[in-house]
Amino acid sequence: MTNAEVKTPRERYREQMRAEIKQCARDQIATAGASALSLNAIAKHLGMSGPALYRYYANRxxxxxxxxxxxxxxxxxxxxxxxxxxxxxxxxxxxxxxxxxxxxxxxxxxxxxxxxxxxxxxxxxxxxxxxxxxxxxxxxxxxxxxxxxxxxxxxxxxxxxxxxxxxxxxxxxxxxxxxxxxxx
Missing domain, CATH: 1.10.357.10 (Tetracycline Repressor, domain 2)
Structure with missing residues (x-):
């Protein structure tokens, strides 16, 4: 692995959080459908504030x-x-x-x-x-x-x-x- 391919802890954490957010979103979609997708509900499920989630996704x-x-x-x-x-x-x-x-x-x-x-x-x-x-x-x-x-x-x-x-x-x-x- 080259230095350019090595990810910082912050980059790895960001990828992990985005993966967790997507998994929560997939769970929500499976339960209520894509039109009911709620970023606030995802944030709450992950124990973060709604505004904190917007660091990972700009919007729904x-x-x-x-x-x-x-x-x-x-x-x-x-x-x-x-x-x-x-x-x-x-x-x-x-x-x-x-x-x-x-x-x-x-x-x-x-x-x-x-x-x-x-x-x-x-x-x-x-x-x-x-x-x-x-x-x-x-x-x-x-x-x-x-x-x-x-x-x-x-x-x-x-x-x-x-x-x-x-x-x-x-x-x-x-x-x-x-x-x-x-x-x-």
Missing amino acids: DALITDLIRDAYRSLADTFRTARDAGAQPPELAAALRDWALADPHRYLLIYGTPVPGYHAPADTTAISDEVMHALLEVMLPAQALTFWTRLHGVLSLELAGHFTGMSVDPATLFANEVNSLVGE
Whole structure:
């Protein structure tokens, strides 16, 4: 590790606090949804004052942006790993579903109902382009877009609980949708 890579105790503490703030925010989102995110509640949970939290995040939108970037980065990394392993559309679809089921609130943060009053900066949503590029490497553009939208439709319905009580197995439905899209 070079001197330029060594972090000061203050930098390490700042990173730790930001990670704790994000974890509290994710917990809040899982309980009440992204639109109910409260910086004051996070500060209180962490034993700090509201103004102290603003040393780490300028406002609610800055925190949401960081959470969205993390989610997009995680999905893009998941797709890159699958693509690098030679994944074809069915395997990419499985990677998407596994990623979404592992943390439904993270999925819904980026693909669910938009947070009222929040607009993601362009550099944040640009990360999502990496996911589509992985599909475009194995499919034609129109196919990739159809594939992406139909799979998100099934996943969004599943994660929102809309198949409950319908005698529908979401895994089977998802697999059937993938098969119909790739012509199997």
